[in-house]
Amino acid sequence: MTSVPDIRIAPSILSADFATLGNEVSAIDAAGADYIHIDVMDGHFVPNITIGPSVVKALRPHSKKIFDVHLMVSPVDLFIEDFANAGSDIITVHAEAGAHTHRTLQSIKALGKKAGLALNPATPVDILENVIDMLDLVLIMTVNPGFGGQSFIPLLDKIIAARDIINTVEHPVDLQVDGGITPETAKLAIGAGANVLVAGTAVFKDGPDGYAKNIQLLRGEQ
Numbered sequence: 001m002t003s004v005p006d007i008r009i010a011p012s013i014l015s016a017d018f019a020t021l022g023n024e025v026s027a028i029d030a031a032g033a034d035y036i037h038i039d040v041m042d043g044h045f046v047p048n049i050t051i052g053p054s055v056v057k058a059l060r061p062h063s064k065k066i067f068d069v070h071l072m073v074s075p076v077d078l079f080i081e082d083f084a085n086a087g088s089d090i091i092t093v094h095a096e097a098g099a100h101t102h103r104t105l106q107s108i109k110a111l112g113k114k115a116g117l118a119l120n121p122a123t124p125v126d127i128l129e130n131v132i133d134m135l136d137l138v139l140i141m142t143v144n145p146g147f148g149g150q151s152f153i154p155l156l157d158k159i160i161a162a163r164d165i166i167n168t169v170e171h172p173v174d175l176q177v178d179g180g181i182t183p184e185t186a187k188l189a190i191g192a193g194a195n196v197l198v199a200g201t202a203v204f205k206d207g208p209d210g211y212a213k214n215i216q217l218l219r220g221e222q
Helices: 018-030 053-062 077-086 101-110 125-130 156-166 183-192 208-219
Strands: 008-011 035-041 066-072 090-094 114-119 137-141 174-178 196-199
Touching: 008 208, 018 035, 018 053, 018 208, 035 053, 053 066, 053 077, 066 077, 066 114, 077 090, 077 101, 090 101, 090 137, 101 114, 114 125, 114 174, 125 156, 137 156, 156 174, 156 183, 183 196, 183 208, 196 208
Parallel strands: 008 035, 008 196, 035 066, 066 090, 090 114, 114 137, 137 174, 174 196
Antiparallel strands: none
């Protein structure tokens, strides 16, 4: 397997204290987060409701790190421009969230943003083959999306297959894994080819004093 870039950690603010969300974003930035992962849920595509573009815009001044926005929204095309204008750097959509995935990715790129495609546990990995040239990020979901705190589904063969597809293109593409990431499951995901790990509970569980240590643990630095 081709080597992958340095491991990056993308704490999911879904597990942060929403009463002080701006402070939480600043704190995980200072603690060493590489990306700020923002889970957007609509209560329709997934059984939960979280935040909209106005919250992303309000958070933008609290960090200069990459805003990695995961849209669990359907139909998704109606909202892409709003999230782009709010300060998103990467916009990731689900293959099932719109009628024409290729067109959706085109619209993200046309707005000057990086484009990601998320694959639910049951979504076949070969869907990547016809759009990999447009992608900057592939997100393998190792839980069914909608709620934090779920257990890791060991889809290691799928992560390996996604890395193999990514290796067919010349431009850099992140391989991100989201769902049940702990220091133990992080090692499995990295071993299969992931280079970006999304973690909520594993980062935020100990409060701000523990964020730096928890991020280091996910990188395998302790």
